[in-house]
Amino acid sequence: MVNNTNISRLLLAATVAMAGLYALSSCDKVSATGILVGGTGVDDRVEMSYLYYKNELSSGVTSIVDGDYTFLVGADSHIAEDTCRLAEMFQISLENEDLFCAHLGDLADTKPEYYILTRQCVAGAKRRFVEKYYDYEDEFKDYVKDKETGDVSSYDDVVFPFFPVVGNHDITHNGWALFQSIFGSSFYEFDVFVDGTEVYDHFIFLDSANGTFGRKQLDYIEEGLMDADEETVHLRNTFVFTHTNFFRPSRTQFASTLPREEMYYMLNKFEQWQCTAVFCGHVHAWDQRRFGTVEYFTLDSMGERNSPAAGEYLVRVTCKKNGEVKYEKVRMNYEAK
Numbered sequence: 001m002v003n004n005t006n007i008s009r010l011l012l013a014a015t016v017a018m019a020g021l022y023a024l025s026s027c028d029k030v031s032a033t034g035i036l037v038g039g040t041g042v043d044d045r046v047e048m049s050y051l052y053y054k055n056e057l058s059s060g061v062t063s064i065v066d067g068d069y070t071f072l073v074g075a076d077s078h079i080a081e082d083t084c085r086l087a088e089m090f091q092i093s094l095e096n097e098d099l100f101c102a103h104l105g106d107l108a109d110t111k112p113e114y115y116i117l118t119r120q121c122v123a124g125a126k127r128r129f130v131e132k133y134y135d136y137e138d139e140f141k142d143y144v145k146d147k148e149t150g151d152v153s154s155y156d157d158v159v160f161p162f163f164p165v166v167g168n169h170d171i172t173h174n175g176w177a178l179f180q181s182i183f184g185s186s187f188y189e190f191d192v193f194v195d196g197t198e199v200y201d202h203f204i205f206l207d208s209a210n211g212t213f214g215r216k217q218l219d220y221i222e223e224g225l226m227d228a229d230e231e232t233v234h235l236r237n238t239f240v241f242t243h244t245n246f247f248r249p250s251r252t253q254f255a256s257t258l259p260r261e262e263m264y265y266m267l268n269k270f271e272q273w274q275c276t277a278v279f280c281g282h283v284h285a286w287d288q289r290r291f292g293t294v295e296y297f298t299l300d301s302m303g304e305r306n307s308p309a310a311g312e313y314l315v316r317v318t319c320k321k322n323g324e325v326k327y328e329k330v331r332m333n334y335e336a337k
Contacts, residue, residue: 042214075281105167105243
């Protein structure tokens with residue numbers, strides 16, 4: 001039996017291990033057009049991601065929880081020189097023993113040094129995660145033993161359960177190569193099974209960084225690549241995570257939404273997927289609304305430059321064993337000095 005406090009090995013195939021950053025050139029400052037223009041096309045990213053998905057994730061991911069579990073969602077950290085808000089999100093999640101963290105794009109602002117800081121922040125969170133759930137097996141800390149099961153594995157094979165989607169700022173100025181070198185893919189999926197039952201929850205991460213899902217990604221979706229498998233078990237919830245918002249929090253919001261035809265297609269697809277909730281970022285403003293049978297959340301920016309004061313920038317989702325789903329805002333206290 002596996003509980004939701006021991007999750008490092010459960011989501012092993014859902015993300016790539018930390019890799020070295022490519023030595024890439026970049027502009028000294030992030031372009032103002034970064035809110036509109038990406039350095040790579042979505043079809044190119046999806047093709048690269050599909051190869052990674054096919055080779056690394058094709059066997060799927062099985063995560064098993066004993067009963068209730070939680071996950072934490074944040075958006076638009078826009079990391080530059082300061083990673084404290086991202087580190088705070090990881091610490092909040094670790095203290096609450098959330099199953100995983102999801103981030104809704106615009107993780108960093110696409111200078112190589114910003115991604116180096118991002119990678120270091122994620123690596124530091126992984127160390128704290130390992131220290132909580134594992135014992136070190138040798139003096140070099142290369143091998144660790146699961147405190148619950150006693151299983152021994154290499155440190156590199158322990159995956160910190162942090163699952164980001166790519167945003168428009170992540171792909172400007174060669175940013176996609178930086179993002180991919182750390183996280184591997186711009187779209188992926190995994191399942192969470194509830195022990196002792198025949199139900200499971202489905203999690204889908206999609207690439208909308210260019211403000212479009214693109215032809216190839218929609219083709220893969222239409223082919224059923226992201227569909228849940230209900231041959232032997234019952235789908236309980238589907239949760240979708242992507243960057244570009246579907247609904248504007250207000251008429252005065254500048255940030256664009258998706259092309260109308262794609263938006264209608266995806267709204268219908270979410271109904272077909274029996275989505276419980278869809279999570280988006282991008283617009284740096286909070287919005288929650290229900291459309292059809294699906295709950296839509298647009299999260300404010302958790303980044304300290306966009307949201308300098310302390311505030312409720314995260315959302316925690318609780319999935320109860322009885323099927324109930326609850327949402328609550330979570331406060332972040334860090335303020336830039």
